Amino acid sequence: MPRALLKVQLSVAKNIMNFCENSTSKVGAQIKTLSHFRACLDLFGVYWKSFIARHDELLGHADDLSQQKYFVKDCYGLTEDNYTGAKALIMDHIAALTPPAALALPTGIKRLGRPG
Numbered sequence: 001m002p003r004a005l006l007k008v009q010l011s012v013a014k015n016i017m018n019f020c021e022n023s024t025s026k027v028g029a030q031i032k033t034l035s036h037f038r039a040c041l042d043l044f045g046v047y048w049k050s051f052i053a054r055h056d057e058l059l060g061h062a063d064d065l066s067q068q069k070y071f072v073k074d075c076y077g078l079t080e081d082n083y084t085g086a087k088a089l090i091m092d093h094i095a096a097l098t099p100p101a102a103l104a105l106p107t108g109i110k111r112l113g114r115p116g
Contacts, residue, residue: 002061009054013079020086034097041090
């Protein structure tokens with residue numbers, strides 16, 4: 001059971017590590033929309049929650065698995081670093097595609113001109 005869990009965890013870690021490239025540089029310009037990046041951010045969060053839950057479960061078997069690559073190479077730490085970097089990049093894309101709210105005036109409000 002713990003080894004099967006570990007195999008799934010390594011697969012999810014790989015998905016997280018490849019996620020940013022797959023959702024940014026491997027997609028065409030026409031797909032790089034605000035909706036696309038918001039959907040990516042949501043899906044990425046699901047992957048991360050799954051990874052965390054499985055990591056917590058693996059910690060219960062850490063004594064048996066301590067010599068496995070996952071623990072020896074600190075797969076959790078590497079994946080966390082990759083996740084935060086990729087999430088920041090996706091959030092930067094969202095920020096760049098989000099129109100500034102300060103520039104939009106509510107309907108019915110007129111700009112005041114300079115006197116003179």
